[in-house]
Amino acid sequence: MIFGSIIFGFIIAAAVAHFAKHQRLSEFMAVIASGWSLASTLFLALHIKNDGPYKFINLFTVDSLSMLVTLIAACVAFFSVVYAVVYFRKEAEKNIIGQSRVRQYFTLSNLFLAVLFLAATADNPVLAWIFLEATTLSSIFLISYYSKRSTIEAAWKALIINAIGLLLAFLGTLLFLSVSSGLDGIMNWNQLLANAAQLNPVIAKIAFAFVLIGYGVKIGFAPMHTWKPDAYGKAPAPLAALFSGALLPVAFALLLRFKLVTDAAVGSSYSNTLFIIFGLFSIFVAAFCILTAQNYKRMLAYSSIEHAGIMALGFAFGGIGVFAALLHMIYHSLIKSAMFFATGNILIKYHTAKIAKVSGALSIIPITSVILLVGLFAITGFPPFGMFLTEVSIASAGIGGSPVIAVLMLILIAVVFIGLFRQVSAMVLSSAKLADKTVRPGENGAWLLIPSVGLLLMALVLTFYMPDFLHSIINDITTRF
């Protein structure tokens, strides 16, 4: 019942935002729904160790993997909604958007969250595909939210690329289900895994290639990543945080489920090789795009692509790499969302997303600047943040079997750091240019800072203290790879 109430909460919040005329009521309901989802997923996470996987109407199962990604998604969703409430009020004050636009955001974002949770927990691969496709459909009009020529372009690109990718993933899914011929009813993940040995190895390989390309579009593996910088760059900051912090882990989890099936059918070397190829190429593309980025939101999108690549390498290297990749997923979602919120604050203050047009941020919005700087060091793997440990662990997992790949990964991570530091310091640490001297110093309000600070603190706390329930969930997933 508890899982049903999460979905019901999001749908009610979406309906209220659509039908109610009061913006405050829409905001209130969105906060309640996301707060309830966070509390409920925490409750489920605390009980999953003793009670085992949680089932809902036989079509949805919350096991360790779906628990982890729904927990991440719920956490990011809650902070994103809190941030969105104040962010859109600020935009409305500046006449960038009207009240109906705010209600449109909360309608579509709540629908997006509902289908995202359903995709993460769907017990059946086709059902998971249906809901993941629905995340695209519910978010397209949020990418084109500001109705400008460039936002329409970004939305169109996202629509077409995601449609092609997900249809190829569907083809791959159908091929995986070829093992089900002769079985009655809808085949769930466990049945698929149990019957994986019966899959024709060549079909399993082709199917996994299709699924990797398809879900790789959602995750943002290069070269299927091209919609991401555009969409993240044009979407409102709270949505970009949801894409990077919530959608990416859910899509990754679905891909990992297919990896398990493929490994059972043909051994792990095939899927690991593909993960290494796509992972390393993603880090490579992201590193050089970050160096030349001109838009700070696009820059963070490339950073997400880089981290998707690092996670892929962790899963490919195996052993401690898997544990580290799962931790990396948590840290990335928390830190990247905080950074997207910080870029939202910069956008409100400077009215531009161009790096070259932002200067002297430290003197104009000092707390936001510090958040961005802390986020920069955290996301690039500086101690004491957890990403230092996860990146070192992933590299050490790979150094035995694939030393060249591991070393290349570390070199590219260094390039990413140089690129990000160069771009962020140009905005934050430089002295204000003449044009920026007209920008009134001062933060946009405490509530635009609290979500970022909260997420960064959470990432820091999780570096030094891992709650038992979370440790047990990650351990359980690790043993399956």
Next chain:
Amino acid sequence: MNEILLQLGMAVFCLAAVGLHVVRKNSNEVFLYGAQSLALVAVLVEAFLKTNSLPLLLIIVVTLAVKVIAAPLFFSDLLKRHDIKFEASSYASTPVALFVLACLLLFVNSSIFAPLVGLSGAESVYVAFALWLVFASVFLMVNRKGALSQAIGVLSLENSIVAFGIFTGLEQSAALQLGIMFDVVVWLIVASVMVSMVYKHTGSLDVTKMKDLRD
């Protein structure tokens, strides 16, 4: 009778796929998509005649309503509203496009895809054609410059995958197929609105004119 229906359906399906690469008028593209969807219905009807499955009948009715009637009407209305006639241009010329289609046909009949084509022993020729249709649809989206053509390419790809699923016996339960159909309907509505928005903001459906995103 069933075999004739199946052969006729597949012939129309494949001809429509080739036609989508050849025609230059948007209205012709919409017509060909409707024809392709009708061919898919014929394939589904053939499967129904074999199985007498009532859920499959429901799927046929929904497919007919959504893909054969609603989708072409949606797009035709869009074309009339904006008076868009000759925008289905492509990157590759027609002979090159036809050559690529021929290469794709050779590719799906190569040893790489032999296990896939062999998934259904008796209907392996149809499986090979369905696989070719999948790649032809992807090529359509890559090759065409028009936003409407790209949208039709996505829908054509979906048709091809459904046909592939039928021939390989991998079609899903009725509930899941309805879920997929629901996604298609929503996708269609979203794509139509987006095509309108693209036209409104750029004055054209030519995606090569979309250059505002470049850094």
